[in-house]
Amino acid sequence: MTSPGATPPTSPPNAPATSTPTAANFVRELVRQDNEQGTYGGRVQTRFPPEPNGYLHIGHAKAIHVDFGIAQEFGGVCNLRFDDTNPDTEDTEYVDAIVDDLAWLGYEVGTVLYASDYFEQIYQWAELLITRGLAYVDDQDGETISAQRGGYGKPGVESPYRHRSVDQNLDLFRRMRAGEFADGSRVLRARIDMQHENMQLRDPVMYRIRRGHHHRTHDAWVIYPTYDWAHGQSDAIEGVTHSLCSLEFDSHRPLYDWYLEQLPLPFEQPRQIEFARLELTHTITSKRKLAKLVADGIVDGWDDPRLPTIRALRRRGYPSVAIKDFCTFIGVHKTNSRHQIELLESFVRSELNRTAQRRMAVLRPLKLVVTNWPAGQVEHVTLQNNPENADDGTREVEFTGELWIERDDFMIDAPPKYFRLTPGREVRLRGAYFVTCTGYVTGDDGEVVEVHATYDPDTRGGNAPDGRKVKSTMHWVSAAHAGDATVALYERLFTAEVPGEATGEPFDDLHPASRELLEHCKVEAAVTDTAPGQVVQFERLGYFAHDPREHLLFHRTVGLKDEWANIQKRT
RNA sequence: UGGGGUGUGGUGUAAUAGGUAACACAGCAGAUUCUGGUUCUGUUAUUCAGGGUUCGAGUCCUUGCACCCCAACCA
Known part of the structure; x- marks a missing residue:
């Protein structure tokens, strides 16, 4: 052996x-x-x-x-x-x-090992059990066998074929292997105890006839062990x-x-x-349900980042x-x-x-015009790639008078705990300058289309020589230097903690908008160089994984903790 | 209905031998911070229920209860 x-x-x-x-x-x-x-x-x-x-x-x-x-x-x-x-x-x-x-x-x-490598040995052992009177061929169909098994607290009844002779069993079993009988027409069963309180021991099936094409043994066998x-x-x-x-x-x-x-x-x-x-x-981990999500097109495939598969988690x-x-x-x-x-x-x-290295990306862009910035001037600011790891070094980012900022980072009427940009307020643009909001422009629908601000030339690098503080630091991208990227935001695939708990059907709890695709997000130049599969932090937003195949498609791995979101939830 | 398994904060887990019920996540409050991130500090809240043994029980005994699994020729 x-x-x-x-x-x-x-x-x-x-x-x-x-x-x-x-x-x-x-x-x-x-x-x-x-x-x-x-x-x-x-x-x-x-x-x-x-x-x-x-x-x-x-x-x-x-x-x-x-x-x-x-x-x-x-x-x-x-x-x-x-x-x-x-x-x-x-x-x-x-x-x-x-x-x-x-x-x-x-x-x-x-x-890599396979149970199918042992089919011959397992078969020989089955013959051994037959020889010792511990297994028999049953000619009944599945339904009958199942019915005879009894139930919880109800003993089973013995098959009429349970007491065949060893010779007959051996002969029948060999002919099963030889392919003489139709699929499902006979099984080999262990002879244990049809009254056993543990249902598993009520003469379980050991072999069934099944003419499927096996991925490794191909058509060598027509009987397969359970x-x-x-x-x-x-x-x-x-x-x-x-x-x-x-x-x-x-x-x-x-x-x-x-x-x-x-x-x-x-x-x-x-x-x-x-x-x-x-x-x-x-989430769900039932293979059958997972397959249905894929088959029904609810997700895009086995590596859709919303799935709990290893492939998906990896891609995410x-x-x-x-x-x-x-x-x-x-x-x-x-x-x-x-x-x-x-x-x-x-x-x-x-x-x-x-x-993860840090980068700046604006997901929902709003134009910020620095009105006192010298026309056409471009400055370079130096930013740390990862404050948690100095070895990751620094990079340079272009700063100009026309920038993209996050829509969420500006409000006309700011609630008490809102620290970001609002008319009259000074904030810091990360690594660059302090700016003070001087006004805004609205479109026909009343929507803000542009925000105006002035910068303080003395705050270059992001610090005020007079020591004055700001409540907020915001990320930004120079409009003239921004690249375009697509960002996929993900929510939980199922809204319920236990999918299907209420109705018994997990799909009833599917999140109606588990993926939000944002196109034309504005990203700093370094983002364009992100390697396939690389994960970076978009500052103040979360961690994002560059798709392994599609250039400039980013999947949100997970968001950053967001205290502001908690404050909003409470009010 | 029979058999088996399991019950500790909101969630998930710790607790040598019967000896202060602890840790993480989540929450809350504060400090620090060029990310409302990170880090740090504080804080809320727990032994399924009843009975028993004991100076002392999450732990031992006992009676219940709840949940999960088992009647595929699936794995």
Whole structure:
């Protein structure tokens, strides 16, 4: 017997764990106990087992973090193994995407493993169970089998085929493999206990006949093992010690163990441990629903920045370390819970505040004319690229008498706590001069189309020699030097914290305007040079990610904290 | 209806062995600031319920309650 997973470490031989203090966690505790008792000879091996039928999302990120994290902590290995036992839904397209996302998240994937690599071994083990009278071929259809299974508190009834002879079962099973029977006409079942209080143990199906085209074994098989009769077996073949999965498999654990107990295993019997999957407010992680969002055109594709898929988060500018830090912080539990998306966002802000260079961009432009500025004069002001990191250096930005400022930064009648531009008020234009508002021009509809101000030549660089203060510093872009950019603003895809909580249908809670596309935003020259995928801070607005493909399209990763918005909300 | 899992501020998590219920996010107040950002300080608010053991209970016992999962030839 070969054990492809047991030998080569697929994650770097233990990069030291991050310095982030690791909170107690029950999985680690159980693994540690196994280690101390020498259950697995001090060996720790886990696996991340996605089914290649969809894209990875934030929920998987937690599972990955736990699976790889535990292995790394104990000097073990975590394999990526595709759980590809259902040919109807699976595709190599997903395999490639999952490998790619895993790499982006920062996990080194060595040899990629597949449950389908073990089909022959799993088949041989099925014959072994038959030989020992522990499995039988059932000729009934799915509906009948399901009906016979009974219900909660109601015992099941035995199939009339339950007591066939070993020889007959073996013959039938081999003919199933040979393709003699129609799809769905027969199954192989484990013979356990039709009265068991745990429904999982009422003679579960091990094999079904299905003539789908498998993405790897192609047409070599017409029978496929079910999840329960493949997962633990794959774990055992690879030498997995701790098979970490989500809570809903709790009731499958006795079955996981039962199957393994019947087999001659190449390694110690692996152990399944369940933990709660990650849920976030204002989003969904159901593969089916996510697919429907894409199929119905509610979002633009699997990497639409409003989605919680890894591809989308990536495109939106979420740093992978922020995702990992978040996962470390929330820990591992057995309680179902839903974390506030604000917490994830706080990790994103914290990382981006450290790393993102600052730029000036005006999203909703309003013309500001500096009336005492010498006609045609251009000055250059020097701005820091990142006040949090001096190594990022400085850049020069052109200043002239005609500027773009943010519409929100001017009001004719300013409420008490409004610190920005209003007639008679002096503010600072970042890095340039103090200006005082002297008037404004309105269009036919009464809308302000232009604001007038005078500048104080003594405040060059942004400081007044007489020490006078201003309440506000505003960003700006020289009209003559501005570039044009498109900016996509995103709101939560679902307005409700728990989509579907009220009506049972998550789509009822879709935000009617989750994306706002702003065209002809005015940006300083340096923005034009932003690399594909780069994230920058547009000062006073938020973090924005340059689209990887479309030049000068920016996605708002997350806004800055906005105290003014809170003040407005309150009044 | 049977089985299993889980209950700590608004949210999510801590609390070696029964010994001051702590941290983060969110909120509020203030300081600093050339980003109403960052940083710093202060502050509001918590053990599902009842009973019991104990000098002392989030932790132990007991009786309830609530929520989640399980009756695919999905994973």
